[in-house]
Amino acid sequence: MPPFEVPEGDPFGPHNLPYGVFSRAGSQERTVGVRLGDHVLDAGAAAVALGSPYAALLARPTLNPLLAAGRTAWSDVRRALTAWVTVPSHQETIAPFLHPLSSVTLRLPFEVADYVDFYASENHARNVGQIFRPDAEDSLTPNWKHLPIGYHGRSGTVVVSGTDVVRPSGQRKAPGDPAPVFGPSVRLDIEAEVGFVVGVPSRLGRPVALEDFREHVFGLCLLNDWSARDIQAWEYVPLGPFLGKSFATSVSAWITPLDALEEARVAPPERTHPLLPYLDDSEEEPGGYDLRISVAINGHVVSEPPFSTMYWTAAQQLAHMTVNGASLRTGDLYGSGTVSGAEPAQRGSLLELTWNGREPLELPDGKRTFLEDGDVVTLSAWAPGANGVRVGLGEVTGRIVAD
CATH class of the missing domain: 3.90.850.10 (Fumarylacetoacetase-like, C-terminal domain)
Incomplete structure (x- = not known):
């Protein structure tokens, strides 16, 4: 099934979009990801490809910059991500940045302070x-x-x-x-x-x-x-x-x-x-x-x-x-x-x-x-x-x- 065609009722559909950090196979490089069904979207790469102003928050090896950005930014980024994975005109651009979960390594998503x-x-x-x-x-x-x-x-x-x-x-x-x-x-x-x-x-x-x-x-x-x-x-x-x-x-x-x-x-x-x-x-x-x-x-x-x-x-x-x-x-x-x-x-x-x-x-x-x-x-x-x-x-x- 294509990554965008998440089955109806999937608990990780566009209504959810939780954040994580992952590395691709064979790499130790870490990047922010967003889960969609059984795939993870390289959110930073997608933001860069779409010319998004949120690339500075998402093209990072940890969630901390996004966490620190505040509630307005959190809501704005979530709306943008929802559009990227649901609006057909975006799908061709971001399709290369969706990776099967089985092919990536999930990392500690943020740097823990206290x-x-x-x-x-x-x-x-x-x-x-x-x-x-x-x-x-x-x-x-x-x-x-x-x-x-x-x-x-x-x-x-x-x-x-x-x-x-x-x-x-x-x-x-x-x-x-x-x-x-x-x-x-x-x-x-x-x-x-x-x-x-x-x-x-x-x-x-x-x-x-x-x-x-x-x-x-x-x-x-x-x-x-x-x-x-x-x-x-x-x-x-x-x-x-x-x-x-x-x-x-x-x-x-x-x-x-x-x-x-x-x-x-x-x-x-x-x-x-x-x-x-x-x-x-x-x-x-x-x-x-x-x-x-x-x-x-x-x-x-x-x-x-x-x-x-x-x-x-x-x-x-x-x-x-x-x-x-x-x-x-x-x-x-x-x-x-x-x-x-x-x-x-x-x-x-x-x-x-x-x-x-x-x-x-x-x-x-x-x-x-x-x-x-x-x-x-x-x-x-x-x-x-x-x-x-x-x-x-x-x-x-x-x-x-x-x-």
Whole structure:
């Protein structure tokens, strides 16, 4: 089928057009690409050939110049790209710049500046609380309904989908052990998340308000924040996640612009506690997103977490992240935190799916409590679009390898 003749209902049709970075076969040169069906358009080469004023943003080895250009440019570029792939008079010109996905290598789409990970799913937080504090009167910590809990992670270990994940080593100590031991993690886990990519920076000392979310955030991607639960359990008191989380964070190769997700916007769950003014979104446009995530281990689906259940929205997370005056940089990435629904089959981590290893998963290739070497984890997702057409969010995959 010719590249322009995308089948009706294809989740990567002209209604989507997510951005990535790729290299052609036999080359290490990187360039911005836009996905159309099962092809990728060399957006920079197409812009040059068409004499587009956006060539300076698209003929680059990373998305960062486009990210920094701002919302007006994002919308203008998206309109131009839509015309290039749908208007017949453009097709002869850009046809040579469409390459089969199977023939290219997808790269990390942007240079990651800072990385923050949140804890925004009430279902996930309650599950974790019940696992580790079963006798507590409330499974949530006292601050949970008042602010989006998060921590600053390590941007240098954010990797693109398809990158192998080396099993991390570190200290671990089981409750009954007399002393800690050192070695590879034996409780390696996943966290099914959504990542938000910042485009426009902010000034140090100037918080970003809820209503300015879409002026700063370009789009979103799928994110798997791998976790070594045994290392994390020993080290995290009192300062929180460190080596148990910093060894790898995988992101999908495609960044879906927020403009492609207008039909997927939904109201977040009902708030049960009054919010301080900087977080109060009761008068704001709907801040949630209806994203349908699927988690598979070795090709077998083990969970389908719904992002629409997330208590804290991406706009609230951005507002809280900057309310102390912390500045944004182009390429900042922040994760939603593990996405878990109310049902057992909607949990976004093995910690929850196996209830801390006490209830192993039955997979076609054997039981699992936590990940084994050779396991391949794939997160995929879609969102509802106009007229019932799905908006594909691609996938993020990683294979566990021994140290």
